[in-house]
Amino acid sequence: MNVLQNFKYLILGIILFSLAKAEAHNPVNPCNRHEPFQVLCDLCGCSTSSGSFGFGTLSNANFVGVRYIYQNFESKNGIFENSPISKETFNTIQLWAQIPINDSFYVTTSLPYQDLTRDFNNVKENLNGLGDASVIGWYKHVFYKKKDESVVDFNPNKEPSGHSLQFGLGVKLPTGQFEQRLADNINPGFQVGTGSIDGVFSLGYNYGSDKFGVNTLLSYYLKGENKNDYQFGDQFSYAVNFFTAIPRQKMNIMPFVGLSGDVYDSITQYDETLRDTDGNIVNFSFGSELAIEKFIFGASYTLPVSQSLFGDNVQSKQRLSVYINFAL
Amino acid sequence: MKFLKYTFALLACAIITACSSDDDNNQAEDLTGQTGVITLKYDNGVGDQDFIFGTSYNKSNSESFKLDNLKYMISNVRFTDSNGNIFEYPTEDNVFIINELDGNNAGEIFVTLEGVDAADYVSVTFGVGIDQDRFALGAAGQGTFLDYATDQGMMWSWASGYKFIRLDGTFSTSTVSNQPLNIHMGSVGTALDNYKEVTLSFPNTVLVRADKSPEVHIKADIAKVFDGATSVNFADGYDQVHTDVNETPIIASNIATMFEVHHVHND
Numbered sequence: 382m383n384v385l386q387n388f389k390y391l392i393l394g395i396i397l398f399s400l401a402k403a404e405a406h407n408p409v410n411p412c413n414r415h416e417p418f419q420v421l422c423d424l425c426g427c428s429t430s431s432g433s434f435g436f437g438t439l440s441n442a443n444f445v446g447v448r449y450i451y452q453n454f455e456s457k458n459g460i461f462e463n464s465p466i467s468k469e470t471f472n473t474i475q476l477w478a479q480i481p482i483n484d485s486f487y488v489t490t491s492l493p494y495q496d497l498t499r500d501f502n503n504v505k506e507n508l509n510g511l512g513d514a515s516v517i518g519w520y521k522h523v524f525y526k527k528k529d530e531s532v533v534d535f536n537p538n539k540e541p542s543g544h545s546l547q548f549g550l551g552v553k554l555p556t557g558q559f560e561q562r563l564a565d566n567i568n569p570g571f572q573v574g575t576g577s578i579d580g581v582f583s584l585g586y587n588y589g590s591d592k593f594g595v596n597t598l599l600s601y602y603l604k605g606e607n608k609n610d611y612q613f614g615d616q617f618s619y620a621v622n623f624f625t626a627i628p629r630q631k632m633n634i635m636p637f638v639g640l641s642g643d644v645y646d647s648i649t650q651y652d653e654t655l656r657d658t659d660g661n662i663v664n665f666s667f668g669s670e671l672a673i674e675k676f677i678f679g680a681s682y683t684l685p686v687s688q689s690l691f692g693d694n695v696q697s698k699q700r701l702s703v704y705i706n707f708a709l
Numbered sequence: 710m711k712f713l714k715y716t717f718a719l720l721a722c723a724i725i726t727a728c729s730s731d732d733d734n735n736q737a738e739d740l741t742g743q744t745g746v747i748t749l750k751y752d753n754g755v756g757d758q759d760f761i762f763g764t765s766y767n768k769s770n771s772e773s774f775k776l777d778n779l780k781y782m783i784s785n786v787r788f789t790d791s792n793g794n795i796f797e798y799p800t801e802d803n804v805f806i807i808n809e810l811d812g813n814n815a816g817e818i819f820v821t822l823e824g825v826d827a828a829d830y831v832s833v834t835f836g837v838g839i840d841q842d843r844f845a846l847g848a849a850g851q852g853t854f855l856d857y858a859t860d861q862g863m864m865w866s867w868a869s870g871y872k873f874i875r876l877d878g879t880f881s882t883s884t885v886s887n888q889p890l891n892i893h894m895g896s897v898g899t900a901l902d903n904y905k906e907v908t909l910s911f912p913n914t915v916l917v918r919a920d921k922s923p924e925v926h927i928k929a930d931i932a933k934v935f936d937g938a939t940s941v942n943f944a945d946g947y948d949q950v951h952t953d954v955n956e957t958p959i960i961a962s963n964i965a966t967m968f969e970v971h972h973v974h975n976d
Contacts, residue, residue: 459815460752460928460971461759502814561976653913656972 443487444677445478446706453698456568458501467501469571473512481709489549490516495557495573510558513574517551517581543590549583553602561609568695569613569648569658576607596622606649614646614659622666633672640665640686657692668702677706743827745917748924749786749820751807752971753779755932759816760809765881768935770942774890776878779809779931780863781964782871783820784843785836785906790828791914798822804839804854806861807929817926830915833925834908837964838873838895841902869952870898874964876934880943890948892934894960897952903961909970916975924974930967937963 454469477491493512498505524546525539557574564572580603588595602616622639641664648658668681683700690697753760765775784804787797797803811818848855848867858864863872876892896903915923939959941947950956 459759460926461754462757463759464815650975651914651916656912 443479443481443709444706445480445709446476446677446704448475448477448702448704449473450475451701453700454568454570455696455698456571457694465502467499467568469568470498470500472496472498475512477704479709485521487519487521488516489519489551490514492556497571497573499571508560508563508571508573510573512557513553514556515551515553515581517549517583519547519549519583522546522548543588545587547583547585547587547598549581549585549600551581551583553577553579553581555607559607559609559611561611564609564611564650568691570695575604575613576609577605577612579604579613592625594624594626596620596624610651612649614648616646617644618642631673634669635672636667636669637681638665638667641683645690657694660688660690660692660695662688662690662697664697664700672708675708677704677708679704679706740827740918743919744824745827745919746922747788747822747825747830747915747917748922749783749822749833750924750926751783751818751820751929752816752926753807753809753812753818753929753931756930760931761816762809766932768932769940770882770944772880772882772935772943774876774878774880774935774943775887776876776890776931778862778875778877780861781807781874781929782838782858782863783807783835784839785834786820786822787834788825788828788830788915788917789832789834789908790830792828794828796826796828796830798825800843801852804843806858806863808861825917827918830911830917832908832910833970834906836904836906838904838961839871840904841896841899844870844896844899865893865895865897865952868898869895871895873903873961874934876931880948882942882944884944888943888948890943892947892950892960894950894957894964895952897957900952901954901957903957905961905965907965907968909968911970911973913973913975915973922976924976926971926973928969928971930969933967934960934963937966939963 450471450473452471452473454471455466456469457464458467459465473493473495475491475493477489479487479489481487492514494510495512496507496509498507522545524542524544526542553575555574555576555578557572557576559572559574559576581600582603583598583600585596585598587597598618598620600618602618604613604615606612618641620639620641622637622641624635624637627634627636642662644661645659647654647656649655663686664683665686666681666683668679670677670679672678680703681701683702685697685699688697755766758764758766760776760779762777762779763775765773767773782804783806785797785800786803786805787795789795805820807818807820809816809818813819843851855864858871863875864870865872872893872895874892874894876890878890879887880890881887894903909927911925915925917923935941935943935947939962941956941959941963947956947960950960
């Protein structure tokens with residue numbers, strides 16, 4: 382088992398190390414270079430969560446960076462309406478990157494460290510450790526402007542129309558530890574990892590002009606079964622973000638707003654469905670990025686608009702995310 | 710292009726793993742001689758509210774009640790597995806008092822049953838109170854339970870026998886308020902037989918193994934004592950229920966409707 386674990390880390394290491402060596406791409410029109418980098422957030426730690434953890438960076442296709450995510454939840458500890466509430470605070474620090482392979486292919490990867498705390502009747506329980514790493518390979522199809530055939534064009538370069546499609550295929554690895562004893566809690570997301578290998582299928586559509594852009598992303602997470610015969614429910618995530626670019630002398634300010642959501646299937650164990658383990662949530666987010674030379678500083682705040690998670694026993698309260706990325 | 714290869718190699722692994730069937734479930738496990746532990750977690754509530762001492766709860770007929778004592782007896786616990794086989798816990802130890810005061814910080818009272826045969830259980834059956842066979846064993850045949858029940862205030866006398874349920878507190882109606890409420894229901898020796906059994910099916914299979922200790926979370930709706938199969942009113946004399954031949958069977962039938970398995974945890 383250890384050999385396997387080490388092998389996983391080795392691959393991740395290779396990918397992350399290669400980042401440093403990857404050639405920097407020339408920054409072009411920032412709005413045409415955004416990519417829907419979506420972090421793999423399933424129920425675990427990075428949690429009840431939403432695919433709406435947002436795209437990585439609005440302005441740069443390729444980057445390596447660090448992100449911090451703060452989340453609050455409230456869970457009912459008991460089976461009654463007035464059962465006492467426990468408060469959960471999830472802190473996540475994540476190394477994340479988007480690495481170019483060639484003009485059409487790129488890879489996104491993330492490696493989170495989770496620090497989760499539950500406060501119940503003033504008794505605190507803490508859980509921390511490496512979370513689940515993920516790697517997704519993407520193919521990007523860029524649409525070009527049609528040329529007017531009556532005009533002789535001496536410029537051989539095609540002009541991008543601003544529209545593009547992305548297809549992603551990836552995997553989430555069980556680098557975080559799943560603990561069965563925690564699964565008996567009302568909030569099954571109080572775990573640093575799912576303990577399973579999950580498949581990820583994504584389809585994205587982006588549009589970007591000089592002043593305005595839209596990123597959309599649909600993802601399906603096919604959850605695997607872990608060694609405890611425990612299987613988180615499959616997850617469908619969607620996200621739409623609108624952003625604009627405000628150029629300043631030495632920086633580019635890009636505010637954005639978005640809607641996102643997740644739909645969770647029920648958890649199964651020993652091939653039986655567990656009651657009150659499905660759910661859905663719709664979130665509203667806003668934030669901004671600040672691009673100064675090769676650095677991108679980002680912050681976003683997310684609030685649930687409507688939710689029904691785990692038989693309404695778990696409530697997502699808010700989410701704050703800040704990141705610093707270095708454009709490659 | 711190396712990245713691409715790694716990525717697709719990983720993807721292939723993931724998809725193959727995710728899609729491969731789990732064959733080890735198809736082989737029959739040999740469970741002979743294996744035993745495990747089941748914990749029954751009794752959780753008292755009133756409707757969808759957690760039961761709390763001193764809280765006033767409304768019932769039918771615009772009446773309300775407030776309790777400072779809540780206990781009942783459980784006995785003859787047995788489990789039925791997916792093949793219809795029944796495991797019954799050893800008779801001499803198979804009697805328990807569920808006392809709200811023994812609840813943990815979530816108000817759950819644990820009954821831990823050790824040495825349960827390993828099997829895939831689909832339901833639990835238990836009695837509320839003491840059956841006539843157990844009572845017929847005589848005072849000496851009750852083992853340590855007789856003293857325990859006496860200490861717990863769950864005995865009248867040997868002749869009158871055990872109190873199967875004990876609710877003490879106050880009640881209010883539209884005309885009176887905070888009057889004493891005492892429900893002490895039993896079989897009254899052998900004069901009546903108010904012992905009732907309930908069978909509750911599990912929402913998920915309960916897997917007992919040497920290395921698995923499942924928990925069964927049983928919700929008991931105290932409101933059903935008064936508004937169960939039959940609705941009874943304090944104003945009609947159900948504020949003091951002791952040995953009455955008419956009242957006690959109605960309370961006994963009501964109590965038999967108050968249990969439900971809310972969920973199970975397989976460890």
